[in-house]
Amino acid sequence: MRHEAIQNPTPKNPVARVVIIGAGFAGLEVAKALGKAGIAATVVDRRNYHLFQPLLYQVATAALAATDIAEPIRKILRPYPSVQVLFAEVVGIDAAARKIRLSDGKSLGYDYLVLAAGSRTSYFGNDKWGSLALGLKSIEDSRRIRSELLRAFENAERASDPAEQDRLMSVAIIGGGPTGVELAGSIAELSRFTLARDFRRIRPQDARIMLIEGGPRLLPGFSRKLADYARARLQKLGVIVETNQTVDYIGEKEFGFAGKKIPVGLVIWAAGVGPSPLGRMIGSPTDRAGRVVVGPNLQVSGQSEIFALGDIAYLEDEDGKALPGLAQVAKQQGIHLGRGLADLIIEGKPIQPFRYRSRGNTAIVGRHAAIFETGRFSLKGWFAWLAWAVIHVYLLVGFQHRVIVTTQWLWRYLTYERGARVIAFDDLDHRGSRTKIDADPTASL
């Protein structure tokens, strides 16, 4: 009776019930492959959309609308009648009973469980920073950064004290990986090119954009040469880049490293992510961060009916190096596992070992400036920038989104405008109040 609401539909091949947790890059590919094979599968996600996370920073910097990078999961899986979508949150996994528990008290049985719940912002034990340094992993996060960022400039325009204006126009981005670099470049361009024309009292082009990295250089996933190029380009945009600096203090109006306290209007946390806590719920070994250790066939050690992949899984390549938390890793694993699981269920064939084939690594710094690297081949500057844009449009799910994003980008390229400069009250004040103003959103103007 409990399962009444969530039974799988009659599948073409009712041999096994597969439950997939998460409709990110990994989970969706598994679902599509099973759907193609007519196998009954249920995708459980607490969002109703698949999010194209690589472009989240563009929502945070007013270049795209949030809905431009979100595609309804149901729409993506519409062609597969054997696949069902469940909008629900998983709160527990009972591996012994082969059941997952949902937050509404219901539970859902499985024959095979695919754990693809991804990662989330991690403050590495400094959880109190969650209210002071905004992460960027969700639509809500991106809207929040956008609203806080734009409000900081508005508040600076109203402020009478020059020191307070300078503080409000100071943005600290903690973490010099791709997200940090992309945010820093995009915020710098927003202030120097777009906002610069619109204020009368402040000079948005003088905003202090600070990028703070704990390691010796930016972009540790790229070669030294490309990282140096990115740093030089950021500095040319006016970004202050600090490496070898560990932030040890974040307060309401300042943050600190190396004994200094620096006034700041907005702090963004791009220093790291950690796996979903579901990884720890199956009672199998994890790495220190909580990623589930899987074998080459993506099977969880000791639990033959559970698979993990994407950001929640820990898998080493042939050289003993952990695979990175990239969309392309998740996607390739999803395709591999989906096909393998279909063959396992239908024909009893064992799942083959997964091999990651890097399609190259790319990051964007700003206009005409991106980097791309694959093996020994690398590319930077104008052409890499164009390639970055084409690749990202191509990878977007949904033709409509491709058209809209291309249009917005062309427009932005030609005019230096950003179309999504909206401060929405619902986005504000959920965390912290560093740039809070006194406006009461419930009162009418």
Place this chain on the structure above:
Amino acid sequence: MRHEAIQNPTPKNPVARVVIIGAGFAGLEVAKALGKAGIAATVVDRRNYHLFQPLLYQVATAALAATDIAEPIRKILRPYPSVQVLFAEVVGIDAAARKIRLSDGKSLGYDYLVLAAGSRTSYFGNDKWGSLALGLKSIEDSRRIRSELLRAFENAERASDPAEQDRLMSVAIIGGGPTGVELAGSIAELSRFTLARDFRRIRPQDARIMLIEGGPRLLPGFSRKLADYARARLQKLGVIVETNQTVDYIGEKEFGFAGKKIPVGLVIWAAGVGPSPLGRMIGSPTDRAGRVVVGPNLQVSGQSEIFALGDIAYLEDEDGKALPGLAQVAKQQGIHLGRGLADLIIEGKPIQPFRYRSRGNTAIVGRHAAIFETGRFSLKGWFAWLAWAVIHVYLLVGFQHRVIVTTQWLWRYLTYERGARVIAFDDLDHRGSRTKIDADPTASL
């Protein structure tokens, strides 16, 4: 010293300081006209964007992104150096001292005050309904309706009790004016065409869309013939239209009229708006709703330096009928007052009486079905629908928005898709919890 932060910039003509409250259709036109004449003016708004309210219902029904219909005020007024924008909330008006008070404690002096603060959702004394029946006047409102509406269908898909499924898939729209009609048509099409293809257990096309009007017919602003056409088209889409019915009860899971209680998943309030409360703060006569009574030159009676226009003003036409709360009324008044005020300030010329010239009235019911009326000429059906779309795209502020909206509409027309089907946690639970689910947005999947 108090005014330090908000002094007007040096104008070409520093004869008078004009403060404009509100950057809606009325306030913006005044600011542009003053800007063209080089007169110092400050536009105060608690939003950083001008909102194209006529298309809000399309955001609420997942057809457009919220940012598609919002244009930054600063960008619109960029060409006018004498015009300054202040992102602030007005909490008081001291007409005797010629000052407005802002929520941050500062105040701003004026020589002329232009009150264009618009209207907001009014529950006509039933303020407790505010948490139960969602209004549609802001971006936040439209996102909230979108998220609640989509979540109701998701919850219905999960529900095991057929009666509960039916309840969740019941939407009541209170108020049969243009907003109510447009919402009813758009929600009906969303459920019948778009969502119908995406669910496995429920049949979204069976959703009960109810439109409840207190008066004897829909669309009292239009002729009987066109209102009857709209009703027939809505009924063809499956909308249940009830006229002469006054809703007297709204609860968490049901609403009532005529002694009946009807289970419902979402209630939307389209029954009316009232003026901003600022109208009552200047100590001049208002009508019962609180709209400031103005003379033909838009001057507030007894206060020669205060003008009111748009939804916050009460003005009768030559026949003694109050001008309606329409965008075109506000816009024409804004143009008239802006030019008149410039002539008054520069040349001392008195402001001429305003005359409203109706450009015709239009509303949309659904695909290929709109109505248009001007004087004795009226139009309905396919051609009116096309005209409606062309007019609305043309009236959008910003070329980029025109391109994006056109693209989205074409796509939607060809595919029956809606691109903005996002349930965002920040949009939910701010008011009421009728369709609340148990998902905890802070926990990770």
